[in-house]
Amino acid sequence: MILVxxxxxxxxxxxxxxxxENGMKVRALRRATSKLNKVEDISNQIEWVEGDVLDIxxxxxxxxDITEVYHCAAMVSFNPSKRAAMYEINxxxxxxxxxxxxxxxxxxxxxxSSIAALGRxxxxxxxxxxxxxxxxxxxxxxxxxxxKSEQExxxxxxEGLNTVIVNPSVILGEGNWRTDxxxxxxxxxKGMPMYPPGCNxxxxxxxxxxxxxxxxxxxxxxxxxxxxADNVYYKDLFAKIAKAFGKEGPKRKMTPFLGGxxxxxxxxxxxxxxxxxxxxxxxxxxxxxxxxYSNDKVKGTGFKFRSMDETINRCCKSYMDYLASK
Numbered sequence: 001m002i003l004v005x006x007x008x009x010x011x012x013x014x015x016x017x018x019x020x021e022n023g024m025k026v027r028a029l030r031r032a033t034s035k036l037n038k039v040e041d042i043s044n045q046i047e048w049v050e051g052d053v054l055d056i057x058x059x060x061x062x063x064x065d066i067t068e069v070y071h072c073a074a075m076v077s078f079n080p081s082k083r084a085a086m087y088e089i090n091x092x093x094x095x096x097x098x099x100x101x102x103x104x105x106x107x108x109x110x111x112x113s114s115i116a117a118l119g120r121x122x123x124x125x126x127x128x129x130x131x132x133x134x135x136x137x138x139x140x141x142x143x144x145x146x147x148k149s150e151q152e153x154x155x156x157x158x159e160g161l162n163t164v165i166v167n168p169s170v171i172l173g174e175g176n177w178r179t180d181x182x183x184x185x186x187x188x189x190k191g192m193p194m195y196p197p198g199c200n201x202x203x204x205x206x207x208x209x210x211x212x213x214x215x216x217x218x219x220x221x222x223x224x225x226x227x228x229a230d231n232v233y234y235k236d237l238f239a240k241i242a243k244a245f246g247k248e249g250p251k252r253k254m255t256p257f258l259g260g261x262x263x264x265x266x267x268x269x270x271x272x273x274x275x276x277x278x279x280x281x282x283x284x285x286x287x288x289x290x291x292x293y294s295n296d297k298v299k300g301t302g303f304k305f306r307s308m309d310e311t312i313n314r315c316c317k318s319y320m321d322y323l324a325s326k
Contacts, residue, residue, distance in 0.1 A: 001025045001026075001065050001066050001067060002019060002024050002025065002027070002066070002067065002068045002069070002070065003027050003028070003029065003063060003066045003068070003069045004016055004019070004026060004027070004028045004029070004069075004072060005028075005029045005069070005070070005071050005072055005073035005097065006029075006071070006072030006073030006112075007028035007039065007046070007072065008028075008034040008036060008038060009072060009073075009175070010038075010171060010175030010176065010181070010205060011072050011112060011168075011171060011173075011205055011208060012028075012070075012072035012073070013038035013039050014173065014205050014206060014209045015070055015072060015209045015212065015213075016028060016039050016046060017039070017042060018206075018209045018210065018213060019213070020042045020045050020046070026047065027046070027048075027049060027062060028047070028048055029049050029051055029053070029059070029073070030048055030049070030050060030051075031051070031052050032050055038175075049061055049062040052073070053089065053092075053093030053094070053096055053097050054089065054092065054093050054096065056096055056100065059097060059100040060100055060104075063100050063101060063103075063104040063106065066104065066106055067106065067107045068106065068108050068109070068110070068216060069097070069101055069106055069108075069109040069110070070109075070112070070212060070216075071094065071097055071109060071110065071112060072112045073089070073093065074089065074090050074093075074112065074146070075089040075090055075145075076142060077142065078141075078142060078281075078282040078283050086145055090142075090145035090146060090148075091148045091149050091152065093149075094111070094149040094153065095152040098152055098153060098155070098156035098161060101156065101161055102156055102159055102160065102161050106161065108161075108162040108219075108221065109153070109161055109162070109163050110165075110166065110212050110215070110216050111149070111150070111153045111163060111164070111165045111166070112166055112208075112212070113146050113150050113153075113165050113166065113167045113168075113224075114143075114146045114168060115127070115167050115168065115169045115170075115201055115291075115293055116140065116142055116143040116147075117133070117143060117149075117150050117167060118131050118133070118226070119131040119132045119133040120134070120136045120138050120139070123290050123291075124290050124292070125292070126292045126293070126294050127293050127294065128293075128296070128297070129224045129225065129294075138286075138289065140286070141282070142282075150165060153165055157221075157222055162219070162221040162222070163221060163222065164212075164220050164223060164224075164225070165223070165224040165225070166208065166211060166212055166215065166224075166227050167225065167226045168203050168208045168227045168228070169200065169201025169202055169226070169227065169228035170200050170201060170202045170203070171204075171205050171208060172184065172185070172203070172204060172205065172308075172312065172315055173204060173205025173311075173315065174315060177319060177322065185241060185312075185316060186319060188241030188242055188244075188245065188247075189241075189316070189319060189320075189323075191242075191247065191250075192238050192242075193250060193252065194251075194252035194253060194258065195234050195235040195250040195252070195253060195254060196234045196235075196253075196259070196284075196287035196288055197234070197235070197253055197290075198234055198286070198287045198288050198289045198290050198291070199231055199232065199233045199234065199290040199291060199292065200231070200232065200234070200286075200287070200291050201226075201228035201231050201292070201293035201295075202228065202229060202231075202232050202237065202308060202311075203227050203228050203229045203305065204229060204305070204306055204308075204310075204311040206306075207227065207229060207305050207306060208227050210303075211225070211227050211298060211303055214301075214303055215298075215301065215303075218301060220301065225297055225298040225301075226293050226294060226295055226297065226298065227298060228293040229295070229306065229307070229308055229311070230305075230307075230308050231291075231292045231293060232308060233290075234287055235249070237312075238250050240308070240309065240312050241312055241316060244312055244313050254288070256288060259284040259287075259288055260284070262279060262284065
């Protein structure tokens with residue numbers, strides 16, 4: 001029996017589909033308020049346990065007779081008002097999970113971290129799994145929570161729990177078209193007025209899921225892997241998305257000054273609407289930077305990524321289907 005946390009999100013829902021299709025017995029932890037729309041087609045093939053990673057009794061119930069755990073549950077936010085909750089869920093929640101897994105003699109755990117948890121280097125240099133974490137003004141609060149959650153997993157590994165840590169780059173997939181990284185696709189459809197000058201790693205949600213299962217099957221315990229298909233400049237990314245929609249890509253380059261005006265305008269709008277801002281100061285600071293990530297380690301195990309063109313075209317088609325269904 002396999003336990004999945006965060007199974008109703010962008011990545012966890014893909015993982016549940018893959019595990020069910022592979023004929024695995026799956027249990028998933030979900031909050032009472034979680035929507036099952038991403039997994040409604042397989043919902044009756046999953047054993048659901050209501051609770052969350054901050055509720056230890058629910059973790060105790062969920063962990064009974066479990067052999068492997070895939071920990072996808074996490075909070076991703078760059079909104080200062082949600083910062084305290086993010087620290088609690090990402091760090092304390094992970095500590096709770098690994099502690100209960102140790103107590104129940106779980107065989108192995110795959111922890112979904114992020115490239116945000118890796119150390120920074122001089123802009124333009126390549127980041128690997130060996131890049132050391134250090135204090136930096138470029139570390140967002142999300143980065144800090146993911147780094148500290150990794151420390152809980154490494155502690156559990158030292159205490160006898162077999163662990164694999166994966167660090168996905170920016171995940172592209174069929175998720176929430178407004179609030180998560182899938183918004184790159186929806187915003188591309190609406191038309192981007194300008195492009196940021198930065199570069200980042202990108203990866204298909206389906207590849208992340210396949211890599212997680214693959215690495216666990218190969219028992220790559222005590223190891224950490226960057227999962228990133230390619231390093232793509234935002235200008236090129238937005239151009240590819242626009243092309244898939246038959247539109248023109250953005251022509252104007254975002255400067256730090258324009259970026260500052262942009263996130264402040266979004267903050268003012270969200271203040272009056274009450275909606276969570278999609279763009280914040282931290283997200284603007286990130287997209288203005290140039291980061292390169294190495295995927296040599298995971299490719300050395302034999303794993304292969306699909307092309308970004310394939311991913312973008314599939315996601316754009318999915319978004320068009322979504323619009324047509326509304």
